[in-house]
Amino acid sequence: MEKLYFGAAYDIENAPHDRLEKDAEMMVHAGINVVRVCGLAWNILEPRDGEFDFSRIDRFLLAMKQAGIGVVAEMTFGSVPAWMAKKYPCCVLSEKDSLQGKCTYKANVTDKNYLFCRERMVRALTEHVRTHPAVLGYSVCTDREKYGVEDAQARRLFAAHLKEKYEDIRSLNKAFGQCFTDWGEVCDGWCVHSDCFEFAYRRFCGALVSDFFVRTAALVRQYARADQFVICNAGEKELFSGGNALLQYTDAVGVRIYHPSQDLLTGAEIAFCGDLARCLKGGNYCVAETQAQGFPEETPYGGQLRLQAFSHLASGAGMVMYSSWHSAHTSAQSRRKGVLGYDFSENETYREAVTVGRSFRQLQARLARMKKNNSVALLYSDLSEDVSGIGYTQAVRRFYEALYEYNFECDVVSESSDLSQYKVVLAPVLYCAGETLIKKLRDFVAGGGTLISSFRSFFADENGKVYADAQPHGMTDVFGMTYDCTALAKNVSLSGSQGICACAEGYMECLRLHGGAQILGYVHENWGQYAAATVNFYGKGKAYYFGCLFERSVLSELLQAILREEGVFPSAEEKFPVIVRSGMGRLGKKLLYVFNYSPFARTVTLPAGKYTDLLSNRQGTGTFGLEKWGVAILEKD
Numbered sequence: 355m356e357k358l359y360f361g362a363a364y365d366i367e368n369a370p371h372d373r374l375e376k377d378a379e380m381m382v383h384a385g386i387n388v389v390r391v392c393g394l395a396w397n398i399l400e401p402r403d404g405e406f407d408f409s410r411i412d413r414f415l416l417a418m419k420q421a422g423i424g425v426v427a428e429m430t431f432g433s434v435p436a437w438m439a440k441k442y443p444c445c446v447l448s449e450k451d452s453l454q455g456k457c458t459y460k461a462n463v464t465d466k467n468y469l470f471c472r473e474r475m476v477r478a479l480t481e482h483v484r485t486h487p488a489v490l491g492y493s494v495c496t497d498r499e500k501y502g503v504e505d506a507q508a509r510r511l512f513a514a515h516l517k518e519k520y521e522d523i524r525s526l527n528k529a530f531g532q533c534f535t536d537w538g539e540v541c542d543g544w545c546v547h548s549d550c551f552e553f554a555y556r557r558f559c560g561a562l563v564s565d566f567f568v569r570t571a572a573l574v575r576q577y578a579r580a581d582q583f584v585i586c587n588a589g590e591k592e593l594f595s596g597g598n599a600l601l602q603y604t605d606a607v608g609v610r611i612y613h614p615s616q617d618l619l620t621g622a623e624i625a626f627c628g629d630l631a632r633c634l635k636g637g638n639y640c641v642a643e644t645q646a647q648g649f650p651e652e653t654p655y656g657g658q659l660r661l662q663a664f665s666h667l668a669s670g671a672g673m674v675m676y677s678s679w680h681s682a683h684t685s686a687q688s689r690r691k692g693v694l695g696y697d698f699s700e701n702e703t704y705r706e707a708v709t710v711g712r713s714f715r716q717l718q719a720r721l722a723r724m725k726k727n728n729s730v731a732l733l734y735s736d737l738s739e740d741v742s743g744i745g746y747t748q749a750v751r752r753f754y755e756a757l758y759e760y761n762f763e764c765d766v767v768s769e770s771s772d773l774s775q776y777k778v779v780l781a782p783v784l785y786c787a788g789e790t791l792i793k794k795l796r797d798f799v800a801g802g803g804t805l806i807s808s809f810r811s812f813f814a815d816e817n818g819k820v821y822a823d824a825q826p827h828g829m830t831d832v833f834g835m836t837y838d839c840t841a842l843a844k845n846v847s848l849s850g851s852q853g854i855c856a857c858a859e860g861y862m863e864c865l866r867l868h869g870g871a872q873i874l875g876y877v878h879e880n881w882g883q884y885a886a887a888t889v890n891f892y893g894k895g896k897a898y899y900f901g902c903l904f905e906r907s908v909l910s911e912l913l914q915a916i917l918r919e920e921g922v923f924p925s926a927e928e929k930f931p932v933i934v935r936s937g938m939g940r941l942g943k944k945l946l947y948v949f950n951y952s953p954f955a956r957t958v959t960l961p962a963g964k965y966t967d968l969l970s971n972r973q974g975t976g977t978f979g980l981e982k983w984g985v986a987i988l989e990k991d
Contacts, residue, residue, distance in 0.1 A: 355583075355606070355638060355640075355672040355673065355722065355723065356722060356723070357387075357718045357722050358667070358672060358673070358714040358715075358717075358718040358721060358722050359387055359388040359424075359640070359672065359673035359674070359675070359714075360384075360385055360386055360387060360388070360663075360673075360674055360675075360710065360711045360714045360715075361381075361386045361387065361388035361389050361390065361423075361673075361674075361675045361676070362381075362386065362389060362390070362646070362675055362676035362677070362678060362679040362692065362693055363389065363390040363391070363393060363428075363643070363675065363676070363677055363678050363679065363692075364377070364389045364390070364391050364414070364678075364679045364680075365393070365394060365395075365678060365679075365680075365682060366391060366392075366395060366398075366410050366411065366414050367394055367395040367397075367398050367410075368394075368682040368683060368684055369680070373698065374413065374414060374417040375417060376698075377679065377680070377698075378417050378418065378420070378421035378423065379421070380694075380700075380704070381421065381423055381679070382421050382422070382423070383708060384693075384704065384707050384708045384710075384711045385708065385710070385711020385712045385713075385714060385715050386423060386707075386711055387422075387423055387424060387711075387715075388423065388424045388425070388426060388490060388673065388675065389418060389423055389424075389425055389426070389675075389679065390425075390426045390427075390428050390493060390642070390675055391411065391414060391425055391426070391427060391428065392411060392427050392428050392429075392430075392431070392479065393428040393430045393431075393495065394430065394431070394433075395410075395411075395431065396431030396433075396434075396435050396475060397433075397435040397436065398410060399411070399431075399475070399478075399479060400435060400475055400478075401435075401437075402437055403437050403438070403441060403471075404474070406478050406482075408479070408482050408483075411479075411482075411483065415483065415486050415488045415489065416488075418488045419486070419487060419488040423488070424488060424489075424490035425483075425486075425488045425489050425490060426489075426490060426491050426492065426493050426585075426675075427479065427480070427483050427489060427491075427492050427493070428492070428493040428494075428495055428587065429476055429479070429480075429492060429493065429494050429495065429570055429574060430495035430497065430500070430587075431472075431475060433459065433461075433500075434446050434459075434461050434468070438467075438468070438471055441467075442465070442467040442468065442471075444462060444465045444467070444468075444504070445461065445462055445465050445467055445468040445471075446459050446460070446461065446462065447459065447460045447461075447462045447502045447503075447504060448460075449502070460499075460500060460501055460502035461500060461501050461502070462502060462503065462504050463501050463502070463503060463562060463563055463566040464503045464504050464507040464508055464511070464562060465504065465507075469566075472570075473569075473573060476570060476573050476574065477573065477577070480492065480573070480574055480577035480578065481577055484577050484578060484579055484582070485579075489582060490582060490583065491578070491582045491583035491584060491585065491605070492574045492578060492582065492583075492584050492585075493584075493585050493586070493587045493608055493642055494567060494570050494571045494574060494584065494585070494586050494587065494604070495586075495587040495588075496564075496567045496586055496587065496588040496589075496592045496600075497587075497589070497592070498560075498563055498589075498591075498592055501563050501566065502563070503559050503562050503563065506541070508555075508558070508559050508562060509540070509541040509542075509555070510541050511558075511562065512540065512541075512555055512558045512559075513537050513538070513540035513541050515558060516537075516540060517537050523535070523536065523537065526540075529817065529819070530548055530550055530551045530554070530817065530819065531548055531550070531551075531819065532548060532551060549818065550814070550817050550818040550819040550820075551817075553740070553741070553817065553818035554817045554818065556740065557737075557740060560740075564599075564600070565599075567586070567600055568599045568600050568603065571584060571586065571600055571603035571604060572603050574603075575603045583605040583606065584603060584604050584605055585604055585605065585606050585607065585608035585640050585642065586600060586604050586607060586608050586642075587608045587609075587610060587642040587643065588607070588608065588609055588610065588642075589609070589610045590609070590610075590611075590626075590627050590630065591736075591739065593607065593609060593630055593631060593634060594634075594736040594768065598770065601634060601635055604635070606635065606637065606638065606639055606640050606672070607631045607632075607634045607635050607639040607640070608631075608639065608640040608641075608642035608673075609627055609628070609630075609631040609639060609640070609641060609642060610642055610643040610644070610677075611623065611624055611627045611628070611641055611643070611644045611666070612643075612644065612645055612648070612652075612677075613644075613645075613662075614652075615645070615648065615651065615652040615653065615654050615655075615658060615662075616651065616652075616653070616654070616655055616658075617953075619654075619655075619658055619661075619662070619951055619983075620930065620931075620951055621661075621662075621665045621758075621933055621949060621951055622751075622754070622755050622758050622759075624662065624665045624666060624669065625665070625668075625669055625758055625933075625935070626751070626754050626755075626758075626766065628641075628665075628666060628668075628669025628670060628671060629669055629670075629732075629763075629764065629765055629766040630734060630766040631669075631671075632669060632670040632671075632726070632765075633731075633765045633766055633767050633768075633771065634768065637670075638670050638671065638672035638722075638723060638724070639670060639671055639672070640671065640672060640673035640675070641666050641671050641673060641674045641675060642673075642675055643675060643676070643677045644662070644666070644674065644675070644676060644677065645676065645677060645690065646659070646676040646677070646678070646691070646692050646693040646703055646707070647681070647690075647691035647692065647693070647695070647701075647703050648677075648690050648691060649689060649690050649691075652690075653691075653703075654703065654706075655953070655983060656702065656706070656983070657706075657981070657982065657983035657984065658983050659703060659706045659707060659710065660706055660709060660710050660713075660983075660985060661949060661950075661951070661983050661984070661985050663710045663714075664710075664713075664947060664949070664985045664987065665935075665947075665949060665985075667721060667724070667947070668935035668937070668947035668949075669726075669935065670724055670725075670726055670937065672722060672723065674710075674714075676692060676693055676707075677690065677692065678690070678691075678692035678693070679692050679693055679694060680692045680693070680694040680695075680696075680698055681694065681695050681696045683696060693707055713969060717968050717969075717987070719940065719941075720939050720940055720941055720943075720945075720968060720989065721939060721940070721945070721968075721987070722940055723940050724937040724938065724939055724940070724945060725937060725938045726763070726765075726936070726937045726938075727938070728763050728764055728765045728776075729775075729776055729777040729778065729922050730757070730762065730763070730764035730765070730776060730777065730778045730779075730780070730917065730922055731764060731765045731766070731767045731771070731773065731776045731778070731779050731780070732750070732753065732754055732764050732765070732766045732767070732779075732780045732781075733767055733768075733769065733771075733779055733780065733781040733784065734750065734766050734767065734768060735769060735781075735784055735785070735786060735787075736768070737769075737785075737786035737816060737818075738783060738784055738785040738786045741785050741786065741814075741818060744783060744785050744810050745783065745810075745860065745861070745903070746783045746785065748903075749782045749783040749808060749903060750782055750783065752782075752903065752906055752909065753780055753782045753808075753909070753913070754766070755906065756906050756909045756910040756913055757910070757913060757917075758930075758933070759906075759910065759929055759930040759933075760910055760914060760924055760929050760930075761924035761925045761926050761927075761928055761929070761932075761933060761934045761935075762913070762914065762917055762922065762923075762924045762925075763924075763925055763935065763936065764780070769791050769794075773794065773795075773798045773803065774798075774801075776803065777803065777804060777920050777921065777922055778803070778804045778805075778806065778916070778917060778920055778922060779795070779798060779803060779804070779805050779806070780806045780807075780913075781795065781805065781806070781807045781808075781811060782806075782807065782808040782811070782900075783808055783809065783810045783811060784807060784811040784812060785810050785811065785813045785814055786813075786814050786815065786816055786818060787811070787812045787813075787814075787815070787816075787827070787828075788815055788816040789815075789828070792812065792827070792828040792829065795829070795832075796828070796829070796832055796892075798895070799832055799892050799893060799895040799896070799897050800892060800893030800894065800895060801893065801894060801895065802893070802894035802895045803895045804895055804896045804897070804898070804916065804920050805832070805895070805896075805897045805898070806897075806898045806900075806913070806916065807826070807829075807833070807897070807898070807899050807900075808899065808900040808901075808903070809861060809862065809863045809900065809901050809902055809903070810861065810863075811826055811829075811899075812825070812826035812827045812828060812829045813825065813826070813827065824836045824838075825837055825838070826899070829897075830868065831868075831869070831892065832890065832892045832897045833870060833888060833890050833892075833897045833898075833899040834867065834868055834869035834870025834871070834888060834889075834890025834891075834892070834897070835865045835866060835867050835868055835869075835870045835885065835888045835890070835899060836865075836866055836868055837863045837864050837865050837866060837884075837901070838864075838866075839863075839864040839884070840861065840862065840863050840864065841862055841864065841881065842860065842861060842862070843857070843858035843859055843860060843861075843862045843902060845878065846858040846862065846876055846877065846878045846881060847876075847877035847878070848874045848875070848876065848877065848886050848887075848902075848904055848908070849874065849875050849876075849877050850873065850874050850875075854877055855874070855908055856904040856905045856908040857904065857905065858876065858886065858902045858903075858904055859902065859903045859904055859905075860902070860903055861902065861903070862876070862881070862886070862901055862902035863901040863902065864876070864881055864883075864884035864901070865884055865885040865886065865887075865888055865899065865901045866884065866885070867885055867888065869890060870888040870889060870890035870899075871888060871889050871890070872885040872886075872887070872888055873885075873886075873887040873888060873889055873898070873912070874886040874887035874900075874912075884901075885901065886900070886901045886902055887899065887900045887901060887912070888901075898916060925946065925961075926946070926948075926958070926959070926960065926961055927959060927961075928958060928959065930951065931950060931951040931952035931956070932948070932949070932950060932951075932956055932958050932980070933948075933949045933951060934946055934947070934948050934949075934958075935947040935949075939989065943989050943990055943991075944989070944990040945987060945988065945989055945990075946960070946961075946965065946986075946987075946988040946990070947985070947986075947987055947988075948978065948980065948985065948986045948987075948988060949980075949984075949985050950980040950981070950982065950983060950984045950985070951983070952982065952983070953982045953983065954982055955979065955980065955981050955982055955984075956979070956980045956984075957977050957978070957979050957980075958977060958978045958979070958980060959976070959977055960974070960975065960976060960977065960978055960988070963975065963990050963991070964990070964991045965978070965988035965989065965990055965991065966988065966989050966991060967986045967987060967988055968987040968988075968989055969985070969986060969987055970986070972986075973991075
């Protein structure tokens with residue numbers, strides 16, 4: 355994107371009265387140059403079967419054009435229209451919440467009538483708005499909570515998929531440890547007693563929903579003008595929806611980032627999701643949704659809205675949009691407030707948004723299209739994330755935040771990513787690892803890279819079936835160790851060269867050395883004979899393995915020592931709450947985004963060089979002062 359975009363979603367279906375002109379005036383004053391629209395409006399756009407009414411969207415597009423504000427048309431449409439649910443009952447799936455006793459309703463993406471009506475709606479809307487000069491592009495929302503599959507139909511499709519993949523029933527039985535006698539039995543979920551088979555089925559159901567998103571994106575791409583962009587609108591766990599198939603129809607990744615605020619604001623959630631979104635397509639990404647005022651616990655302190663906005667840019671965002679412009683009055687979103695409150699008047703959030711929009715506009719020539727060049731990658735496995743009970747998310751976040759809090763930056767990459775550009779790859783809790791990925795990681799280490807992995811890694815294949823040989827599967831020679839004993843840590847300490855340094859937490863593997871060297875050992879009457887963390891030279895590289903989870907401070911110290919040994923250094927020798935993120939600006943100059951995630955003023959020690967703060971025009975070397983919840987964007991002279 356050639357410039358920075360700053361905006362919010364506008365819910366034309368929930369506005370209690372017409373105030374387009376006033377809203378447009380306030381948006382222009384705030385520096386807003388893009389709005390997202392139509393996210394929940396199917397019942398308004400198609401009030402009766404096959405009868406479209408775009409009058410409300412036409413009035414909105416005209417008002418935005420006159421204000422000079424671009425529009426992103428979102429292809430979500432919300433719940434199934436009443437006429438459709440009545441005419442085609444199978445379009446709607448209901449699920450009862452066993453805890454609250456409430457029913458939730460989802461659109462059935464395996465129903466042919468729903469798919470027909472949905473495609474017709476997408477075609478009609480994109481064809482209607484594509485020629486309007488205010489429309490910059492389109493957003494395809496991948497909110498999985500709104501969509502589902504009908505179980506019997508999904509199991510029939512699953513059986514057909516397995517038959518095409520394995521051809522012979524005996525091959526299927528071998529792959530999953532089953533004893534099916536014919537393909538019809540695969541459809542009967544009640545007769546299956548295999549965790550890995552049910553895991554594969556859940557993954558397949560997820561793929562059906564992902565394919566639905568891909569088809570929507572492909573259809574929008576077919577109608578979009580050459581100068582219009584297509585983005586997705588995905589949550590963190592949905593960013594892999596459709597994999598490369600979805601990415602090929604989008605010009606940029608769009609992500610929903612909602613995060614803790616007030617005293618809990620650390621920026622870690624913003625940074626992690628941003629690094630993941632940026633690396634999926636290898637360029638700048640869009641924040642399709644984030645909170646403005648949000649829920650009561652999310653209402654930002656003074657200065658935090660500005661801090662959060664620039665935190666997105668520091669990870670490589672080129673667009674920041676709030677979840678809503680005004681607070682809704684009738685929908686479920688009424689509990690999460692927008693930029694404006696229920697009375698549509700100026701407030702502290704709006705006034706702070708004005709400063710953000712103006713800064714975006716003034717600095718976009720320097721800040722747009724920022725590039726990052728990290729030499730460390732964190733491997734994010736959506737397969738392993740889908741396995742319940744292994745603590746995947748907890749471990750991945752602990753590894754990431756152990757680096758983040760000491761200003762070591764890293765990319766967050768997928769299994770298909772090219773690893774050759776990195777010096778160090780972290781792969782914690784890589785539970786599901788197919789042979790292709792194992793070979794890639796072996797080659798990475800043999801070629802001179804450094805791999806850091808952890809407990810519960812290289813445990814099962816891509817179907818979730820546990821490997822039947824020495825653990826970690828296919829990597830015992832790379833790590834120079836193996837294990838055949840696991841336990842839960844209870845009164846277990848860890849010792850290193852300097853003595854006892856931490857306590858083991860939760861699940862632990864008892865590592866036996868086979869050529870590798872011990873870094874940490876267990877301190878315990880029974881488990882003291884085993885290693886807790888090891889290192890091994892393999893080929894031209896090194897491989898580290900941590901057999902358990904331990905305190906973040908100790909993990910940080912260990913990871914820092916490894917990275918520094920490999921010639922990787924932080925953006926600045928500071929630690930949280932001072933966070934420093936770096937990149938290369940559009941003019942070819944180094945940028946340092948410096949954040950103070952605390953309610954107290956801080957003095958920051960800068961890397962060598964002379965810097966100019968683009969926000970205040972202050973110049974300095976050596977140290978730099980930041981106010982509470984403050985931000986500086988330093989350009990190196």
